[in-house]
Amino acid sequence: MKKKLLPFLVILIFGIIFIIFYKGLEDTNIYTPNLNVKKNIPTFNSKDFYSDISLKSEDFFEPDKIYLLNIWSSWCVPCRQEHPLLMMLAQNDKINIIGLNYKDNKKNAVNFLQELGNPYKKIFIDLDGTKAIEWGAYGVPESFLIYNNKIIKKYIGPLNQNLINEMKQLIK
Amino acid sequence: MSILKVFLIIFFLFNLNTVKADNQEKINQITKNLRCLVCQGQSVYDSDSEFANSLKTLVKQRLDEGLSENQIYDYLKIKYGEWILYDPELNKNTLILWLLPILIFLTGGAIIFKKFFLNIRK
Numbered sequence: 001m002k003k004k005l006l007p008f009l010v011i012l013i014f015g016i017i018f019i020i021f022y023k024g025l026e027d028t029n030i031y032t033p034n035l036n037v038k039k040n041i042p043t044f045n046s047k048d049f050y051s052d053i054s055l056k057s058e059d060f061f062e063p064d065k066i067y068l069l070n071i072w073s074s075w076c077v078p079c080r081q082e083h084p085l086l087m088m089l090a091q092n093d094k095i096n097i098i099g100l101n102y103k104d105n106k107k108n109a110v111n112f113l114q115e116l117g118n119p120y121k122k123i124f125i126d127l128d129g130t131k132a133i134e135w136g137a138y139g140v141p142e143s144f145l146i147y148n149n150k151i152i153k154k155y156i157g158p159l160n161q162n163l164i165n166e167m168k169q170l171i172k
Numbered sequence: 173m174s175i176l177k178v179f180l181i182i183f184f185l186f187n188l189n190t191v192k193a194d195n196q197e198k199i200n201q202i203t204k205n206l207r208c209l210v211c212q213g214q215s216v217y218d219s220d221s222e223f224a225n226s227l228k229t230l231v232k233q234r235l236d237e238g239l240s241e242n243q244i245y246d247y248l249k250i251k252y253g254e255w256i257l258y259d260p261e262l263n264k265n266t267l268i269l270w271l272l273p274i275l276i277f278l279t280g281g282a283i284i285f286k287k288f289f290l291n292i293r294k
Contacts, residue, residue: 006283013279020268103222129226130233136251138210139223 039151041069041144042134049101049109049123060122066095066171067146070120071132073102074112076140078158083116085159090119094171099123102132102140145170195235202231202241205258206248215258 044057061067070086072079090097099120101109126132135144136154143155145167152170155163203217208224216224227248234244248256260266 006286009279013276017272103226128229129222130230133226133230133251139221 039136041146041149041151042136044131044134046100046124046126046131049099049106049125055122055124057124061146061149063148065147067098068095068167069098069100069135069144069146071100071102071126071135071137071140071142073104073140074108075104076102079141080112080116082141082158082160083119085161085164086119087117089164089167092168092171095167096121100126100131100135102126103129147171195232198235198241199228199231202235202244203228205245206231207256207258209252209256 041057041061046055046057047053048055068089072083086097089095097119099122101123103126124131132139132142135142138156141158143159144151145153145155153167159167200217203224204215206216206227208214208216208219208221208227210223211219211221214224216227231244234247239247245257254261260269262270
């Protein structure tokens with residue numbers, strides 16, 4: 001009886017391991033971040049893009065207002081693509097678009113805005129990329145929809161017309 | 173007196189050097205345990221992407237502010253989730269991962285022990 005139990009146990013254990021690993025194969029090995037987390041917005045200190053005055057994020061973001069924080073840079077090609085959409089969205093009074101200028105050269109950034117227009121109500125500067133990390137961002141471009149000091153939705157990569165429509169549905 | 177001064181200056185210089193080196197070592201140790209989320213299969217330490225470079229700066233800043241290694245991990249876990257750490261923690265999802273090697277080890281040990289024990293008795 002005992003002699004039969006051991007091989008049975010070994011087979012059982014390897015069977016379980018096989019099933020676990022086999023199930024694991026179905027999972028994607030590409031990192032997929034959670035886009036719908038309702039986190040509080042981070043607090044950070046930064047400088048204003050035009051005036052270079054130090055700004056505190058908690059003094060700036062007001063509750064019961066809708067914000068879209070957009071991380072952008074003049075060297076980022078997809079930012080150039082999504083910029084007309086931001087310009088369009090800026091005409092909507094309900095939403096305040098805030099910029100976070102990521103690792104950029106100020107002169108290039110100013111040229112970028114002069115060329116394509118400035119949809120931002122306010123621009124924060126992030127010279128070393130650490131403010132973007134406070135937001136849990138991966139790179140540029142990235143956008144965060146904010147309401148009541150909470151991140152409602154995160155958009156990784158350039159915005160497109162579908163996402164803008166979705167956003168308009170959300171802020172109705 | 174001047175000899176003493178020179179000695180003191182040299183002493184401080186060497187001291188500062190070790191402080192800096194310690195910090196760099198700590199940064200390396202931490203960034204080696206952080207996954208670069210925008211590059212596949214690389215740690216933040218290995219990568220030279222914008223994301224990784226920002227994280228390196230951030231880790232350095234946090235260390236200078238006096239945060240411990242674990243506090244930095246906790247902070248990044250809130251921002252990016254546990255996936256950013258290479259060393260998974262013991263929780264409900266990783267229980268099997270941590271217990272399986274011990275279980276296999278114990279089973280193997282039991283088999284060896286049984287064989288050995290039986291051989292001696294024969």
